[in-house]
Amino acid sequence: MNDILQSLFPNSSSTPPPLFTEGSYWRDLVALHGRLVTIDDVAPLQLCGKIRMKLMEEEAVLTDSREDGHFFFQTRAIVGRGYLTLDEEGKVKTFFTYAYEIQSANTEIPPTPTSIGMGLSGDAFRLSLPPNGTSQVMHNVVIVGAGQAGLSLSARLKKAGIEGVLVVDKNSRVGDNWRHRYDSLHLHDPRNACSMPFTPMPDHYPKFVHKDDVADYLESYAQELSLPVQLNTSVLPNGATFDDTSQLWTINVSRASSEPYVLTSRHLVIAIGLSGFPRRPAFAGADKFTGKILHSSDFTGLESPPNNVVVVGSNTSAHDIAQALFEKGANVTMVQRSHTTVISLDSHAGLLMEAFNGGGPTASASPEANESISPEDLLDLEIAAFHSNTYNRLAELR
Ligand SMILES: Cc1cc2nc3c(=O)[nH]c(=O)nc-3n(C[C@H](O)[C@H](O)[C@H](O)COP(=O)(O)OP(=O)(O)OC[C@H]3O[C@@H](n4cnc5c(N)ncnc54)[C@H](O)[C@@H]3O)c2cc1C
Numbered sequence: 588m589n590d591i592l593q594s595l596f597p598n599s600s601s602t603p604p605p606l607f608t609e610g611s612y613w614r615d616l617v618a619l620h621g622r623l624v625t626i627d628d629v630a631p632l633q634l635c636g637k638i639r640m641k642l643m644e645e646e647a648v649l650t651d652s653r654e655d656g657h658f659f660f661q662t663r664a665i666v667g668r669g670y671l672t673l674d675e676e677g678k679v680k681t682f683f684t685y686a687y688e689i690q691s692a693n694t695e696i697p698p699t700p701t702s703i704g705m706g707l708s709g710d711a712f713r714l715s716l717p718p719n720g721t722s723q724v725m726h727n728v729v730i731v732g733a734g735q736a737g738l739s740l741s742a743r744l745k746k747a748g749i750e751g752v753l754v755v756d757k758n759s760r761v762g763d764n765w766r767h768r769y770d771s772l773h774l775h776d777p778r779n780a781c782s783m784p785f786t787p788m789p790d791h792y793p794k795f796v797h798k799d800d801v802a803d804y805l806e807s808y809a810q811e812l813s814l815p816v817q818l819n820t821s822v823l824p825n826g827a828t829f830d831d832t833s834q835l836w837t838i839n840v841s842r843a844s845s846e847p848y849v850l851t852s853r854h855l856v857i858a859i860g861l862s863g864f865p866r867r868p869a870f871a872g873a874d875k876f877t878g879k880i881l882h883s884s885d886f887t888g889l890e891s892p893p894n895n896v897v898v899v900g901s902n903t904s905a906h907d908i909a910q911a912l913f914e915k916g917a918n919v920t921m922v923q924r925s926h927t928t929v930i931s932l933d934s935h936a937g938l939l940m941e942a943f944n945g946g947g948p949t950a951s952a953s954p955e956a957n958e959s960i961s962p963e964d965l966l967d968l969e970i971a972a973f974h975s976n977t978y979n980r981l982a983e984l985r
Contacts, residue, residue, distance in 0.1 A: 588654055588655075588656055589654065591671070597643040597646075606631065606635075608631060608674050611631060612626060612628075613626045613682040613684070614683050615683075615684045615685070617665070617685065618669075618684040619642065619645050619684060635679075638682060647661070648660060656671050656672055657669070657670055660684075664689065665690055667684055667686055668687045689749075726752065726753045726852040727751030728749065728751065729752075729753050729836065730753070730755070730856040731754075731755055731822045731856065731859055732756060732858035732860060733756035733758070733809065733814075733818075734764055734858060734860050735783060736858040737756070737856070737858035738783065738805060738808060739783045740858065741816075742783070742812050742814060745814065746784075752815055753817060754814060754815060754817070755816075755818075755820040755822065755850075757820065759818055759819050760802075760806060760818065761816060761818070764860070765798045765799070765802040766798070769798075769883070772798040773795040774796045774798075775903050777794050778795070783805075786811060789804070819842055819844060821842075822840055823841055826838060826839035829855075835852065836850075836853070836854070838851070838855060865882045883900075891915070892915050892917040893917065894918055896912050896918070898921045901922075
């Protein structure tokens with residue numbers, strides 16, 4: 588493995604190109620492409636060439652490698668980690684790289700393009716106020732969405748000393764995306780697995796935190812870390828365009844309380860979540876149905892539910908909602924399309940969450956946040972505990 592890595596990385600002495608197997612692929616999480624990329628369906632030699640070229644372009648340096656396939660590297664922008672696997676003939680089957688840390692501070696911020704003619708200093712500033720009352724505001728990074736992803740990224744950028752960051756959210760309070768969910772909702776994962784970087788959830792929170800407490804935690808997180816969040820601000824669908832010449836994003840923003848305006852930014856991060864968009868399938872005969880049809884995102888709890896309720900789906904929201912209705916006296920039927928893996932909370936806590944339990948790392952674990960955990964240990968916990976063992980053991984439980 589070491590020889591293969593040595594020959595791939597540009598800082599190593601050149602040896603014959605490594606052999607990739609047919610059907611091998613490279614998965615890169617932000618480390619070398621700045622986004623999520625999977626390269627497959629190319630000839631093994633071509634894949635090897637692509638990896639070498641990208642590593643060279645990004646001036647990647649191999650800092651450590653292990654016989655078990657784990658390796659560590661750095662580029663100008665990030666500290667990265669990787670993992671490769673071989674087939675029985677010793678050819679590379681999978682090549683995985685991911686960004687673990689942003690390299691420190693402001694040296695990574697490129698100079699302001701001369702066409703704009705202004706430098707960045709701290710917070711956003713106004714470029715001009717066009718006559719129609721709209722205005723253009725210039726930023727270094729605009730993050731759309733102040734949920735867990737947007738807030739934790741903002742906190743990490745702040746910690747890295749990167750200025751000119753703005754987080755926008757359409758809601759009027761940080762945490763509203765949780766406050767507006769159904770009343771009975773508690774986190775399905777234990778508290779210590781849901782904490783954010785630098786400031787964990789308070790110790791007095793119970794193991795499975797109520798959604799309103801999650802909301803308050805997110806709000807106080809943004810306040811405590813003084814994150815630059817602008818609320819009541821929506822980015823419209825197709826509202827952002829990138830200009831190749833100036834290398835800037837133009838982002839059209841609507842606010843309830845003012846005229847629409849334009850944000851300009853070097854970087855744009857979309858952190859609007861995976862579960863924020865209700866999908867309402869069309870059911871034959873739905874127009875003739877005289878009862879109420881609700882999507883789970885519209886369900887907040889019913890004081891007096893109807894006698895008979897059908898819940899379509901059998902995942903976590905469906906179970907929560909079915910239970911809440913049952914407790915209010917409804918006769919509930921759950922409809923499920925395919926198999927569901929049902930595991931007890933104990934198994935869940937013991938297997939899926941084992942890396943976070945018993946004084947293990949929290950989501951904030953990083954060498955600076957918890958010096959007792961080395962990056963190597965973390966890597967072992969993340970990859971070995973989650974990817975190799977956990978799912979095999981879960982499968983055995985079925
Ligand atoms: C019922 C339910 C239970 C869950 N339970 C758990 C659990 O127990 N544990 C767990 O870890 N996860 C749980 N999740 C998943 C969890 O909600 C998501 O993983 C997490 O919220 C994702 O964070 P995010 O920051 O990516 O997105 P979100 O939290 O969805 O945040 C996205 C933000 O973007 C904003 N936004 C969206 N569009 C725009 C726009 N156009 N302009 C401006 N702002 C915009 C939204 O207002 C929102 O604040 C649950 C989800 C649901 C629905």
